[in-house]
Amino acid sequence: MNTPKTPQSGSVPTFHVIRRNGSVTPFDQSKIAIAVTKAFLAVEGQQAAGSRRVHDSVEAVTEQVVSALTRRVDSERALHIEDIQDQVELALMRGEHQKVARAYVLYREERAKARREEKAAAVATAPAAPSLQVRAPDGTLAPLDEVRLNAVVAEAVAGLDGTAAEPVLAETRRNLYNGITQDELALALIMSARTLVEQEPNYAFVSARLLNDRLRREALTFINGRPTQATQAEMAEGYAEYFQAYVKRGIELDLLDTELARFDVKRIAAAIKPERDLLFQFLGLQTLYDRYFLHSNNVRFELPQAFFMRVAMGLAIREIDREAKAIEFYSLISSFDFMCSTPTLFNAGTQRPQLSSCFLTTVPDDLDGIFKSIKDNALLAKYSGGLGNDWTRVRGLGAHIKGTNGESQGVVPFLKVANDTAIAVNQGGKRKGAVCAYLETWHIDLEEFLDLRKNTGDDRRRTHDMNTANWVPDLFMQRVEADGIWTLFSPDETADLHDLTGAKFAERYAHYEEKARRGEMKVHKEVRATDLWRRMLTMVFETGHPWITFKDPCNLRSPQQHVGVVHSSNLCTEITLNTSDTEVAVCNLGSVNLAAHVEGGTFDRERLARTVKTAMRMLDNVIDINFYTIPEARNSNLKHRPVGLGLMGFQDAINILRIPYASKEAVEFADESMEAIAYNAIQASVDLAAERGRYPSFEGSLWSRGILPLDSIKLLDEARGVTVQMDRSSRLDWDSLRQRVVTTGMRNSNTMAIAPTATISNICGVAQSIEPAYQNLYVKSNMSGDFTVVNEHLVRDLKARGLWDAVMVSDLKYFDGSLGAIDRVPDEIKAVYATAFEIDSSWLIEAASRRQKWIDQAQSLNIYIANPNGKKLDQLYRLAWTLGLKTTYYLRSRSATHVEKSTLKGTDGKLNAVSAGTVAAAPEFINVPNACSIEDPTCEACQ
Template sequence: MTSRTSSTSSVTVPDDRAGDDGDSGTLRVLRRDGSVSPFDASKISVALSKAFLAVEGDGAAASSRIHHLVGELTTQVETSLRRHASAGAVHIEQIQDIVELALMRGEQHKVARAYVLYREERAKARHKPVERDTSVHVDWARVEDVVAEAVAGLADVSAEPVLEETKRTLYDGISEAELATALIMAARTLVEREPNYSQVTARLLLDKLRGEALSHLAGERRQARHGELDYRSYFRDYLARAIELELADPELATFDLDAVTAAIRPERDLDFGFLGLQTLYDRYFLHERGTRFELPQAFFLRVAMGLALREDDREARAAEFYELLSSQRFMASTPTLFNSGTTRAQLSSCFLTTVDDDLDSIFQSYRNNALLAKYSGGLGNDWTPVRGLGAHIKGTNGKSQGVVPFLKIANDTAVAVNQGGKRKGAACAYLETWHIDVEEFLDLRKNTGDDRRRTHDMNTANWVPDEFLRRVEADAEWTLFSPDETPDLHDLYGMAFARRYREYEAAADRGELRVFKRVRAVGLWRRMLTMLFETGHPWITFKDPCNLRSPQQHAGVVHSSNLCTEITLNTNADEVAVCNLGSVNLAKHVTPEGLDTEQLERTVTTAVRMLDNVIDINFYTIPQARHSNLRHRPVGLGLMGYQDALFTLGLPVTSDGAVEFADNSMEHLSYYAIAASSALAAERGRYETFDGSLWSKGILPIDSLRLLADAREGDALDVDFSSTLDWDSLREKVRADGMRNSNVMAIAPTATISNICGVGQSIEPQFENLYVKSNMSGDFTVINPHLVRSLKQRGLWDEVMVSDLKYFDGSLAGIDRVSDDLKRLYATAFEIDSRWLVDAASRRQKWIDQAQSLNLYIDAPSGRKLDELYRYAWHKGLKTTYYLRARAATSVEKSTLRGTDGKLNAVPAASPAPVSPEPASRPAPDVDFVATDGAACRIDDPDCEACQ
């Protein structure tokens, strides 16, 4: 199509190339050069859509009415063409005449009038150049240089649209800061049409940041383009200022700064997308009262130096750590990035506690939560020991009000301590399914009822024993107890729990227990799933797999997971479990040919060393955390960018190949991580409680899967036991040299650090191919660059495709022009059966000594679907699940993402049909309620911890 312009608007009309591709019966198109080509009706549809876009704005083709109208007009044009065609051929001018006539008959007069005018003006430029307001006093030459630098080296972007959009916003007296913001806003409006403008926008933000940082350090206005900055000199000034402000550890100044600054790679400042750099700017970079003076490579080097403080060769290790972080092959967790190299180096991510059944322990837990959350720790609290409603209180000869009132206080503590304003305080309360208060626990997140018995801000999770799921499948009774009368159930798991639980049921029948209640197991399960859908909580996590496969069975019991359900460590009244997290960027270790195992081994080996260093450097806010962490030394190495890796490999999530890749990639990561920890043990010594652990017996995570199978009995476990690497030699190495860390792997959500790296979160499927992400840094247009690349290769990327993606809420399913192979590869989270996600997670779980943050997606939830999905996860050996994602009650702004960068409107989202086959499932029990108006976690919810 060619473009024509006028003084008012522009449209695109069919030209000589109309009908180049495709066939439609015997109809042919006679072009102006005399050649004949097959007629293709989609060309008419595209031309009409572009006409509406140009004349009536981006909302025209995106609206339901116009989208339908374009289809009708296309049909009318094709019918008329076939009626008028002579000898099966029609001239291009006749096609355009019929298009005009169809528009007039359809009373689309503005579009038709413009269409006629533009057929005569096709050689003119699409947009009339906008004259700059000469009354605005700006250094326009520098602006042009900055924008030219921002677009340099990037494909399919140019400076002109950024400059022209900027000119439209200039006004007399505009400040330098406002001009910098205007440039950023001008570039970000172009992201939806070309993903590379995200990098352009980031580079313009970087220019603003450089000016801010250099001016702050110099005490006067300073400006420098990227190529003009002496990063090594800047770093010295930056570090001195950070130490002066008591923001950085003075010990960093004792490094050989010539040696460490030689490692700086200034060009990596240009690698960020806009969302990543804006997130760093808003929440991570050091600042003085809001003025940022830390540039990206200084940030990475500060973190690396902080992690190398106790190394023998500090400079070499700092350079090694910096290389891993700045290349984004590995990223440390948010608390580590926030605090490494600072005066309060609280670097750990997660803390797990058990609350005992007495007031001292309960109120001590509130204090501990506050201190742990203050420096960005996420909390998982095990509340099962606290006696239930109606239980006897010996000291007062009264009755307990149960666990719920105490949970209300824990909720308010999390709200009050908001992690220094960097992100919201976050905690998750866990309760075992046999607790007498479990039914009230399920209601904690409801918006109705007594607000004094609600926790609107705190997450909750069910800690579910296998015995309960066996009762559900058998449609048997389930008994609820108060833990003060059944105290040993808390520490039992597997068949030992099942036997003791049945003994307590018999004791209740004999009248030996005061507080208990009988319910139908399926009825309670139904209610658990109903609340999960309606409120998003409590999550479903499985007690027995977490304990039966724990390497530390000899040293205690896993009583809960953490805030994000990937940590499974022992807790008791004297030990607060701590985990130190970081994630491998899988997208950086995959090529179209497959997994780069050599680079992955190098990355994992260094990453495990960095995580182990956290334990010794860490600032511990409570003694129980320090005692536990130094004793067991657990770390949690995970991954992110899994979906990006699948795109690179051309593997749909809903394919056996993707499941095999999940298995293979995690096997290699597991192998290298265990080997790295064992090598550190040989260098630095074993962790204190190694003897007696599964590690000491040569039982690795893949071997512990057999322990779960033995405990499950029968066919209650459906897992894969295959392997490809030389695990026998690694078993011997671990026996001989030991392990430095009691636990080594856990897959966290990576919600924020994946944004920094510009890849998909953790093991998540693609949410949508075009959407608006909201978080604490604002609203960001997110478009799938892999999809855009594929569409460009097939000649399908244009404004109409952008409009169609908006109309179909980021899904390809309803776009006829797109082939089925692309629809399957780029299927979005709500178009796939979540059992494929469970299958992949099951194959990963066999290699992981802890767990995974696994979100599950349901487009049209029902009781039967939820029951099948969660029982399927149990049968596949998963330890935990995380959020249940329901389709949001919002969708992509239909009119345009430009201008506001895509504020969401309350428009019901479409529900494309699933495009993938469904794995086989087990028969569902009698759980047939229909969940209709739920509030499971919305993926675009800015208040959701996983979305941060």
């Protein structure tokens, strides 16, 4: 055996090579050198055989390959011949021997084709092998139905460029054995297709179609009470019959609202579009399968189009022509033009239709009120609501308690109880309860509040599972800029600060500072504003919390400031609604899929207008249909009727338009698209007001005074005493719409909010919310497992230039999904497909500012920064405040751990982990210590 030596590794441990026929032979470094030499000579001709340059190149490539192999393989382990050849391709490309690499790739493909042809010929002449037996659920054995197997795979690849049945079938047959169960056979098909996703993104659709075949067998067998299977083509004929049986069975199981049976179910069923089952990618359908589809004893009996129609019927249940509206709603969500939020998808059409996404509360400063608030959290979280709690009123550490003549322990012990309550109420196992605690920056307990997510210190004063956010008044930011002093108070001595904003807050705050200087305040502390600001930024860097949100923009631009105060945002920082002891703010969310409204390289405004009009009606219906778990939520929602229409797929849209995220063009498109959404959302609310009446608290609102979100920026200017650096340009006819708002009124007090959309964007197969692309090739983790994600737009563009090949896949893995270091990719492609950590975060804030001018609520804005430091964070968060943002969300930073550089095959997804009997690798990036990862499966905010 030859023992290769390299400068990097010294003496190399012995290992073996697995040949394609399964035999094992000793590793021989010289064979790599021979293969590489042949590749050079094939390109440069035999005259190059004695060239010193070729000899040196061959030696360098060989050493690089051996070094890479020995790093990956432990002593006495075996390598597969394909792995060795993969490394040769990669080394040739990295050595900038592009022509040689190309020749080597083509040679491998020719040899692979020849082997397939030889195998096919051998199979054709060989005697028929005994048929494999498949075990049914009752234990009986039957021959494998080869005809159906081939038909199902042929259906799965039909119409999808770059896919073929043969590789899926070949990989599947490698994993079959005599006595395989029906479920294992279905899994083998799915997993075989999934291994090909990194080579061709369309295999994500193939995998989804094969999963759907498995789901059909599960659902139809349950509904029919006997083993039943149907192909996609057969289902096209049988979907209507199935749907009618599904509604009946769902009601019998007490899972569906009995009112659904009073629809004209035949008319509804006839409107179902079975072909829309083909729109799913694997991640989306698997997510629905795991968490959304109705089931009995863990057997899913709800097929995808039945799921969408159930949601649509649930939202149309109080419409006059409810069949027509249910069909309209169904057509919108099943096309992925718009998607309802997760609670709506979970619960619409069921016996407990809690459809709202977000609940905001303010916690009073007494023991009864505090524990009532914690109980309310549990009741609201039970049916999938995300929570934002304002804790500013609770007196601070050391404050006097009159009833016991003692001193308060402050807000932190109660936050610990709220934290544990959120974990205890896990939303029926679908996801953990999740809550965010807000505290104003002047609260005496603020410094302890900043430490809540630290992993060190007294664990009794830590809340490891609760999100936290700073509620920052403008006065504090002004003191930071002036390097002034900031005073912390206990709210029992300064209760009115909680309800004051702008100039009135500043005036009253100065009054309390004077009292403190005279010794008339029991609990207070002076700190340097910049020191406190640095500590806030340090905690965001170290723990990801507390988030930084701005009190005054949220209030001064609120349409509802005439009837209350915004005391906090919600779990994901996009909701800005009033709260009080009698009102728990509720918001009902849904998101437009922006990518679906960009066609032929243009933004389709007419399609968007149709989408928004229907979507706003659906969201408004939620308010009346909703199942309210506490009376304060019902009171608030019916009085103000707020909804939050958002968007997702922004990254996909600009990819289609070929616009780099880090560009003025992307900022302009963010402005243009949000203006169109805002215009149509407000217009739709006016139309609903004309049909159904104004919301009860309309009079006195900014709407009633003709002040639209764009106009409200002036109110912020006046309060700050400077012109806020927000763009004021517009494209549409706002004057006529403004007049309609005043004369006709609004159906909804608030109309827009951009939520994170992590799960519903997965369902639709687009990038979440307004997020830049995390990576162009990576493994995404959520509660359904680990999934290979490839940027299909990038693959399309690389294919058009002849650049998409195995070497490119390997390079993308090696460079953590980034194109930056891959020399053969043109610069314009690199710019369009730059990833989140390659983009200057100021572009994200600029685009967010353009959106914020149109939005009556806020947006979940993550900030990405590859190498954060104090100066950068200070500049970014000050920029966010200066440009008029209302809130920010997570700070996301790189760590030393990036995407797995070895193959993704065999490590992709929950199903694979289960079938292999091992835990699947999850090569996910990790933030700075304790910060939320891009897809934290336990984080409700990411779902």
